């Protein structure tokens with residue numbers, strides 16, 4: 001069914017990678033668009049992340065995860081940590097997350113994310129090339145590095161899974177990794193190089209993209225906190241800002257990251273998510289102490305990105321609610337988690353620290369689609385829930401959102417990402433292809449190409 005929506009004035013709440021990408025594509029299509037964000041494109045999850053554009057990678061919920069990590073979930077030194085507390089929304093989310101770890105959900109998520117990955121890579125390439133984004137963008141892939149031979153076995157299984165979807169994954173011995181990346185210390189059991197993926201500086205990407213959206217005519221209202229979403233029987237009519245200003249609108253895009261849950265509630269829309277807090281630490285590093293491309297240290301879950309003349313160490317997932325409290329012990333885990341892999345980590349100076357909130361759905365798939373019809377909010381589009389993949393999937397999400405709003409016909413079927421739980425579940429039952437049968441990869445031009 002083609003749904004055409006009046007698009008006189010489109011308001012986007014959220015100036016992270018998802019909201020800014022949506023503003024860019026809408027403005028490029030000649031729409032009247034206003035983006036509002038309480039910050040200045042500098043402190044959200046989209047600015048401080050690890051900068052990996054990991055294509056086709058599995059989602060957070062996966063078979064066996066709960067049983068493997070249950071004992072460690074409440075240990076503050078485990079990369080995935082849940083401070084024990086009474087929070088019914090968290091417990092409901094965890095129950096659903098447990099269901100999300102089923103084989104069926106995993107297979108379905110893998111299938112759609114693998115397909116979307118090809119489009120995401122193309123979308124990023126096109127943006128960077130056509131809009132000349134100056135954002136340290138490189139097509140050099142990412143490397144997962146293992147010290148433990150048992151973990152390496154699991155890593156190789158995951159690599160085999162991605163290959164079934166057409167992604168290239170080169171296996172490296174410890175010696176080969178060391179020759180390629182002398183910054184690593186001896187003792188590496190092996191590595192996998194996902195050569196189709198890309199990397200970039202997320203802060204620069206966001207700022208550059210915001211500038212281009214503005215050049216195309218989008219109004220970017222930073223420092224504008226939305227205190228209320230105005231509506232008539234849940235049909236969106238405008239936003240009320242904390243500074244007293246009201247802005248009338250015809251269509252709303254909710255791209256408020258983890259805050260989308262609260263914002264959507266004002267319109268009677270349920271978008272249940274939990275905040276997955278992560279940290280980064282930027283450190284100084286001599287060129288010889290930096291890997292040439294972004295790496296993930298598998299056992300400690302620390303990403304290492306050679307960025308802005310130093311190194312960014314990023315990682316950990318902490319389900320501690322919506323807050324930006326930095327726990328020193330968790331921050332220290334980054335340096336601790338990197339020191340056995342890389343040279344001179346202990347001597348490096350810390351230049352900045354940061355934490356950000358990943359918007360995490362329980363089934364591991366983002367929410368990209370119109371609000372469910374039953375809510376009456378038929379002029380509200382939701383784009384959130386990208387968890388660990390928001391930087392990589394932000395631009396393609398913005399493109400698909402803009403297509404949905406302007407033509408009613410997105411170039412990729414958004415049913416698996418529906419905000420309507422029934423449609424989402426129905427899409428799951430339709431994923432019948434066995435693993436290894438991506439609809440895009442085999443004849444896709446960039447399949448298997450190392451750039």
Ligand SMILES: Cc1cc2nc3c(=O)[nH]c(=O)nc-3n(C[C@H](O)[C@H](O)[C@H](O)COP(=O)(O)OP(=O)(O)OC[C@H]3O[C@@H](n4cnc5c(N)ncnc54)[C@H](O)[C@@H]3O)c2cc1C
Pocket residue numbers: 013014015016017018019036037038039043044045046047048049050051052053054224225226227255256257258259260263276277278279280303314315316355356357358359383384385386387388389390391392393394
């Ligand atoms: C440590 C860490 C490492 C990561 N590494 C990677 C990675 O390597 N690759 C990857 O793909 N992803 C990564 N991610 C995930 C990625 O950063 C997120 O998925 C993504 O940034 C989410 O983008 P967003 O636009 O949805 O939300 P956000 O970036 O959080 O933006 C939401 C915006 O909405 C605004 N907002 C909310 N409510 C209101 C309101 N009421 N009024 C006005 N403004 C409002 C906020 O101010 C905010 O700017 C990482 C995340 C973390 C924490």
